[in-house]
Amino acid sequence: MIRAMAKGTILKDLKKARRCGKPMRVSRAIDGADRLDAYVVGVGAKWVLLHTISDQIHLDGYSAVRLRDIDQAARSGWKGSAMTHRALTLRGERFQPLPEIDLDSTRGLISSLTRAFPLLSVHLEKIDPHVCHIGRARGITRRKRLRLQTIGPAADWASTCCTNRTADITRFDVGGGYLDALQTVGGYPPEG
Template sequence: MATHQAVKDLRRALKSGKPVRVVRGIDGADRFSAYVVGLGRKWVLLHTISATFHLDGHSVVRLRDVEHATRSGWKAARVAHRVLRLRGERPQAPAGIDLDTTTGLIDTLTRVFPLMSVHIEEIDPDVCHIGRAHGVTRRKNLRLQEISPRASWENTCSRYRTSDITRFDVGDDYIDALHTVGGSPPDL
């Protein structure tokens, strides 16, 4: 469960419009340099900053995993914010994303973005599954039609327990490149 301080950090970052370093309590999980652009009861929406100081898609992480979100310890925070402003890049949240429930999050991300990456970091922090969501079953399993790194589509759906999912990524350069080459998935 996110600490009271972590929630306070996230609210402060959302209100300030300044970038932060988001650290989560999952062994081997990525840290994020990002703007907090949405905060719900269960999920946090981040507009991520690339290593080359560009905005590069959105990550959505479980609120309960966040340990802290601060500028302290991130020496480049002020530079990143200034560079992005000078380049005319402004953080924003996609409209209508449900951050209160996992099923609502999956549904709204699927309406807004053609592909998503799904991370199950407590099981394997080094793997993500990219594809098109085909809803959540009654047993709370995400049905994901996956696309390979070669941009070829699977003809069936993989299933992932929603309770195991720790993060979603959408709209970044890599995911967009896969969609550009692979196109829309074949009908199931």
């Protein structure tokens, strides 16, 4: 009962943060998972979309995290959140919603992120919080496994796809500086 009440409060706080346009600190109940400082730009039935703020206080792409994994969403921000918001505003950096992203299902999220961005960073933090796979989504199998054609740190494309159970995916990142740099050097993957 307490957990359900806490989740209801978290959902309410996330929706309020989306409406008021203030940054929020999001923590998840996954050992070793990053805490995310971000603007909430979308809340769906299963996923929350965040326009993330880098440690250098710049907007740096988007993260989609599972709603069920969020255990804390500080609606009053964090110490320094007002300064962060003001710095971004003074620099002319404005958070941007992505209205075409489906946050109600994992399949819909993968499909809509793939249409909007050339690369996805796929995190399986409950399995290993220190590893992510980066690449281009090539579909979901009947057994609900994401097929991802990966790109390595040297911007070289794998010729085959790796697969991961969609139920194991805890976070997707898109559009950040590192992913943009990989795509700029590596280009689009060869069709296979």
